Amino acid sequence: MRNKQIVRKHINKRFIPNIFTVFNMFFGFSAITLIISGDPIRAAWCVFMAGILDAFDGKLARALGIESTFGTEFDSFADTISFCTTSSVLIYMTWVDGLYPIIAVILSFMPLFFGTIRLAKFNLISDKGPSSYFTGLTTPLYALIIFGFVLFTNQRFGTNGDPRIALALAITLGFAMISPIKFGKIPFMSFKRGFINNIRLSLAIIVFISVIIWQGLILFPALILYVFWSLINWIIKPDRLELTKDRLSSFQGEIN
Numbered sequence: 001m002r003n004k005q006i007v008r009k010h011i012n013k014r015f016i017p018n019i020f021t022v023f024n025m026f027f028g029f030s031a032i033t034l035i036i037s038g039d040p041i042r043a044a045w046c047v048f049m050a051g052i053l054d055a056f057d058g059k060l061a062r063a064l065g066i067e068s069t070f071g072t073e074f075d076s077f078a079d080t081i082s083f084c085t086t087s088s089v090l091i092y093m094t095w096v097d098g099l100y101p102i103i104a105v106i107l108s109f110m111p112l113f114f115g116t117i118r119l120a121k122f123n124l125i126s127d128k129g130p131s132s133y134f135t136g137l138t139t140p141l142y143a144l145i146i147f148g149f150v151l152f153t154n155q156r157f158g159t160n161g162d163p164r165i166a167l168a169l170a171i172t173l174g175f176a177m178i179s180p181i182k183f184g185k186i187p188f189m190s191f192k193r194g195f196i197n198n199i200r201l202s203l204a205i206i207v208f209i210s211v212i213i214w215q216g217l218i219l220f221p222a223l224i225l226y227v228f229w230s231l232i233n234w235i236i237k238p239d240r241l242e243l244t245k246d247r248l249s250s251f252q253g254e255i256n
Contacts, residue, residue, distance in 0.1 A: 017071055020057035021078045024050045028082025035089050041154055043086070044147035044216075050082040051140040055186055076119045083143035084115030090146065091170055095163035107167055111146070114174035115139045121178070134183045137176040137227065141183070145223045146170055151216025176227070182238075183230045 027050040034043035057075060088111045096104035118136050125135070149169060153161035160166075187193070187200035210218040 017057045017060045017066070018074060020053045020060065021071070021075050024053040024057065024075075025078040025081050027053070028078065028086055031082070031086045032089050035086070035093050038093075040090060040094060040147070040150050040160060043090070044151050047082065047086055047143050047147045048211075048219075051144050054079060054082070054140050072123060076123055079119055079139050080112075080116060083139040084112045084119075087111035087115070087143050087146050087170070090150070091167070094150070094160050095166045097163075107171070110171055110174045111142065114177045115142065118177040132185055134185060136179050136181065137173060137183060139177065141223065141226075142173050142177055145173060145220065145227070148216055148220035148223055152220035153216075155216050173227075181231055181234045183226075 027046045031043040031046035031050070034040070034046060054075070057071075088108050091111065092104065092108035096107055099107070118139055121136065122134075122138075146166075146169065149166060150160050153159050184200075187197045187204060191198050191201065193201075207218065207222050211222070
């Protein structure tokens with residue numbers, strides 16, 4: 001009886017992060033239906049919610065000590081819907097009107113193409129131990145920038161944005177997803193992880209609150225600034241995050 005209770009408790013605990021992934025996927029699908037219905041603004045907020053859920057399902061699994069291959073693969077399939085497919089549908093429904101059909105389809109296909117490659121590469125390297133960075137722009141950040149552009153231009157100019165700028169942004173960031181550029185991860189959700197983590201966590205909280213208040217006027221510029229900052233740091237100090245990764249590995253080794 002005791003063994004059955006332990007197994008049942010373990011199974012229930014393993015189910016918790018997958019709930020986050022299911023809701024991530026639900027918000028992604030909801031965003032697609034809203035885009036098709038002609039409401040990209042509410043779709044953007046669905047993607048924003050999916051991004052928040054995606055940021056915590058993996059952290060929750062690690063915190064509970066229940067990481068699994070199934071969880072990683074399930075999360076990738078959810079991300080394909082919530083961030084890759086939504087971005088492709090947004091481009092097709094919003095910014096390629098008037099182009100030759102085949103060109104419109106190819107341009108709209110870019111987020112799905114680059115995003116699935118990015119997710120496949122991530123799954124291949126996810127078993128190589130802890131890291132303080134992502135190699136290549138992540139699919140959630142890609143989608144948040146694209147949808148953030150819609151929110152920004154809608155609030156600032158009352159439009160969905162200039163198609164030329166939107167497409168240039170979508171293609172450029174698509175290549176960033178499969179690039180070797182290193183992007184720092186979300187800081188640990190604790191103020192007991194050192195001074196640098198405390199600074200990063202404080203900035204993340206300030207940005208999050210600012211997005212809630214000022215919405216797209218903060219979200220899009222903040223994410224663009226993050227991309228440029230990561231690019232400049234990668235060019236100037238290409239090994240900076242590698243050293244952080246080594247320290248993180250040593251720290252976890254001491255704990256274990």
